[in-house]
Amino acid sequence: MSGKVVLIGALDTKGEEYLFVKNILEILKVETLTVNTGVIGNPVFSPDISSDEVARTGGSDLQTLINENDRGNAVAIMSKGAKLIMTKLVEEEDVIAVFGMGGTAGTTVVANAMQAVPIGIPKLIVSTVASGDTRPYVGVKDITMMYSVIDIAGINQLSSKILSNAANFLVGAASNSSTNKDVGSNKMLGMTMFGVTTPCCTQIREKLEDQGYEVLVFHATGTGGMAMEELIDSGYITGVIDVTTTELADELVGGVFSAGPNRLLAAGKAKIPQVVSVGALDMVNFGKPETVPKEFSDRQFYQHNPTTTLMRTTVEENEIIGRQLGEKLSKSESPVVVLFPLGGVSLLDTPGKDFNGPEQRNALLHGLKQTLRKDIPLLELDEDINHPHFADKVVKTFVKLMEKK
Incomplete structure (x- = not known):
C-alpha cells in the first residue's frame, strides 16, 4: 500500500496505546507518520514531529506550556498547531488516512487537526466521548468515531481488542483511499433541498441525471449547507444548484438550522457556476413547540412534525x-443566475396554504433587488418553486452556465 497513515495525539500519556496501533499498521506493511501533541511528559517513543514543533506552530513553545500549567490554553495552542501541521502534511505527504485517540482534551486536539484533512481521506478517532454528542468533533467532515468503552489507559485484553479493530479498520479504509483519490468529476454537482422544496429538487435531479450529471443533494439543515460548502472548497463539486437557501432565515432569526455567516460564499470563491433561488425562506426552524423562544409567542407557526416547529418569517x-x-x-467571482418563484417559495407558501405570503415574497424580492449586482441575471417566474416549469427553467439555465464554463 502506497502512502502514509498519520498517527496524531499525546504520545506521553497515550504513547503505549499509539505504539500498539503503530506496530499493527507496520506489521501490515503500512507506513506511518507520527505527530506528538502531548505536553505533560516525554513521549513513549520518538515521533516524526515533536510536540515542541506543534506548540511553536500554534504560537507558543512546549516549555512555556509546561511552565504555565494551563490545560485549557495548552489544548488551544496544540489544537491550532496540530491543524496547521496537518494542513502541511496533506499538501506535502501522500496521506492516505489519519488516526487519533483520547479523552475530551485529546479528542479535541485530534478532531481539530482532522478538520484540515480533505473529505474522502479516512479519519478515525477512538474516543471516550464517542457515545455522546459528537457534532463538536465531527462538524461536517467524514470523521469516524469509535467508542473506546473503557478509558484509554494501558493495553489490556479489552483495549487491545478495540485498538486492533481500529487499526484493521484503518488499513481497510486506507487501502480504498490510496486507490480512489480522485472522487470528483466535471459533472458532480451540489444541490440544496428541504421537505417543502422536494418536488422541485427531485425534478431537477432527475433531469440533470438524464444529461449525465451526478447530483449530490444536501438537506438544508445547517450542517447540510456547511457540508456542501466544504465539498466545494475541497474541489469535489463543480457546479451548484442552490435552490433551498432557508438556512439564511435561521441564521438571521435564531433558528436551529443556521449554516453560519459564510453560507453561500464558497461557490463564488471557487469560481464555479451556480443557479440560486429562495427555497423555504418563508420559515425559521425550531424543535418541539416548547423549545421556541418566548419572544416569538405571537408569531405564526406550523407543526411540521412532533419534533419540528416552523415559524413564518415576517x-x-x-x-x-x-x-x-x-x-x-454579489461577491461571487463565478457565473450566477438567480431564479425567483413569484407564486411561492415552498409547499407552504402557496395560495390556500398556511404560510402563503405575497407581502413577504414581495419584501424578499425587493431586498434582493436592492443589493444584487446589476450584471447578475434575476429571473422572475410566475409559478411557485415546486411547479414543473420552474424546475425546467432551473435546469436549462444551469446547463447553459456549465456549457459556457
Missing part, C-alpha cells in the same frame, strides 16, 4: 434576508 425579516442574499451573491 415582511421585515424577508427584506433583510433578500438584501443579505444579494450581498453574498
